[in-house]
Amino acid sequence: MRRVAIVGGGLSGCIVAFRRAAAGDQVALVEAAPRLGGQLWTERAGGFVVEHGAEGFIARSEAVPALAGALGIGGELVGQETYRSFGFDGGPLRELLPGEAAELLGFQVPRGELGKGIRTFRLGMAQLVEALARAIVDARVDVRLSTAVTSLARVAGGHRLSLAGGGALEADAVVIATPAAGAAALLGEPARALAGAPTLSSVTVSLAYPRAAIEHPLDGTGFIVAAAHQLHGFRACTFTTSKFEGRAPAGHVTLRLFFRPDPADLERMGDAAWAARAEASLARVLRVGGAPERAWVSRWSRALPVFTPAHEERVRELERSLEGRGVLLAGSAFHGSGIDAAVRSAEAAAARLDAL
Incomplete structure (x- = not known):
């Protein structure tokens, strides 16, 4: 042996x-x-399914479904509910071309995968x-x-x-x-x-709201922020509950905001400060009525190769x-x-x- x-x-x-x-x-x-x-870490609480790390894998992967099958959870795989995405450049959101969002964000995936979306598991990547x-x-x-x-x-x-x-x-x-x-x-x-070896840091903040608090129809996967408008490193937002089914209790939505943090901010800012920054960042793009009911903050220092x-x-x-x-x-x-x-x-x- x-x-x-x-x-x-x-x-x-x-x-x-x-x-x-x-x-x-x-x-x-x-x-x-x-x-x-x-970096696969899912929190489940009160009907919310919140990713702290990766939210999925490339849709055309063969390796992940094969592994899931070997583990007996192949039937738990789910795909995106929508593939539409938006961009923010200081004005109203504009619809992006298929694959444009991933390309603008610099995702390190083969060009042939752009626009194909991702898959995940019913209860999250964890x-x-x-x-x-x-x-x-x-x-x-x-x-x-x-x-x-x-x-x-x-x-x-x-x-x-x-x-x-x-x-x-x-x-x-x-x-x-x-x-x-x-x-x-x-x-x-x-x-x-x-x-x-070169790495990047990331902070993500997931915010939960009553559905009525967000005026936008949230009819897409989310939006990316043009480089000239990335205040405080705010790069993108996923409309989590539109992208994947079953991510929040009835009558609620979650949105996940992605930041490329300044090293000093990563060091000094607590969760409450990051949640407040996320609220302010979201308000620059969408009309929001009231404060979020819950917030989840995830920090990944020098974790992304x-x-x-x-x-x-x-x-x-x-x-x-x-x-x-x-x-x-x-x-x-x-x-x-x-x-x-x-x-x-x-x-x-x-x-x-x-x-x-």
Whole structure:
């Protein structure tokens, strides 16, 4: 029985754990945060389904539906209710051409995917992580939450992972499914160039209103803000309850506002301040009658990888240097942004372990 240690319990790490446990390996999954899932995080309360992280995956993905089928939740997949989108440039909202919104926002997806929309799960994207968590628990994977790996060393017969607070894990093979900077810290000199891998930060604020409070018909997926009008980094707004069914109780709507925050604002502003900024930002675009009933604030500091040719080449160089060492990389930090890319990366890493 092979011992496999996975560093990082986001989507990719969970997939590798699921696949390798199913293959009969002895698997340990170590995650520094107190929960699994990384940027897949859905909150459900009072009839609201609110995404704190990714809201979906590219509609033409084959990898995500295949994984959902393997987990028994293929029937929970849902698509968009509408594909119409709008733009704001200081005046009334104007309808955009298919794919124009994603292109203007710089989404890192193939051009052929623009305008095709996204898919998600009936209860939110965390439904995928929850199914993975159930599967790996059933398979007796050794899951260690709130546990950081402080170092990775080669030892006779494999690898030793030292854990914060004491203790260690021994493994025959290791999969690194962390952000690029985390891989650089663990792998040392071969990965040092990844320490400064480009990333972006994001803050999103979801606001819930009685439907009657919003004058606009909300007959689309939302709107993007032209670059010249992105005050305080406000880039876009999703009409969540128009885009996906079942996201709010009857008579209510939710809108999710996206900000590219100034680093100082990300550091100093609390949730109440971000919610107030979101209200003011929305009021610049739509006529709103009254304050929101609820607000949810999500912060992602340096969490969104940016893929440049230089970064892609550094990853290829690192993977060449790791060949034959029993260490693999998995996840969107290395092999392409977005849920589909993360799933394909994890599936590939899990399959490559067969050859080690």
